[in-house]
Amino acid sequence: MEDLTEIVRMDLAELQLKEVDLHASIENNCASIRALLLLNGVQVINKIPEKTCVAGIQAYIDSIVLNFITNAVKYKRSEAKEGCQLLIALEETDTHKIVHFQDNGIGIDMKLNGGKLFGLYKTFHKHPDARGVGLFLTKGQVEAMGGFITVQSTKGLGTTFSVHFPLQ
Numbered sequence: 001m002e003d004l005t006e007i008v009r010m011d012l013a014e015l016q017l018k019e020v021d022l023h024a025s026i027e028n029n030c031a032s033i034r035a036l037l038l039l040n041g042v043q044v045i046n047k048i049p050e051k052t053c054v055a056g057i058q059a060y061i062d063s064i065v066l067n068f069i070t071n072a073v074k075y076k077r078s079e080a081k082e083g084c085q086l087l088i089a090l091e092e093t094d095t096h097k098i099v100h101f102q103d104n105g106i107g108i109d110m111k112l113n114g115g116k117l118f119g120l121y122k123t124f125h126k127h128p129d130a131r132g133v134g135l136f137l138t139k140g141q142v143e144a145m146g147g148f149i150t151v152q153s154t155k156g157l158g159t160t161f162s163v164h165f166p167l168q
Helices: 002-008 022-032 034-040 058-074 110-116 134-144
Strands: 018-021 042-046 053-056 084-092 096-103 148-154 158-166
Touching (some): 018 022, 018 058, 022 034, 022 042, 022 058, 034 042, 034 058, 042 058, 053 058, 053 158, 058 084, 058 134, 134 148, 134 158
Parallel strands (some): 042 084
Antiparallel strands (some): 018 053
């Protein structure tokens, strides 16, 4: 764990940010876990236009995308009328490309847990695979590339993680 923490906290000056195809990363990650998605009845809707790139590190982008997809599987809400879904969409501002990962899962009680959401070993649900490491690492990776994450969630309705990538 110490090695992973050290990797995530690398100085930005040491990192070589390159254009990473976000749409392709999402498609490749979905393909690699297609059996998991089908088994759990989770539909990933990739609304990121083809050839949309962000300045980043390919391994970090892949890890971030995979974490949010697998979290949507882990914390799905089976009784959702529209089925279990993860919508991934893009918003562009003058300063950032913002990638929204919006699920219709079990949600998070933000009043109770919002302040510790990205803490190491912090878990908020009783899922057997919850370790409290994924969001911690994801936040570190996003910040190492100069970005940040915001969260909106309603318990019982779902969560939207928004990853803000600075324009280069």
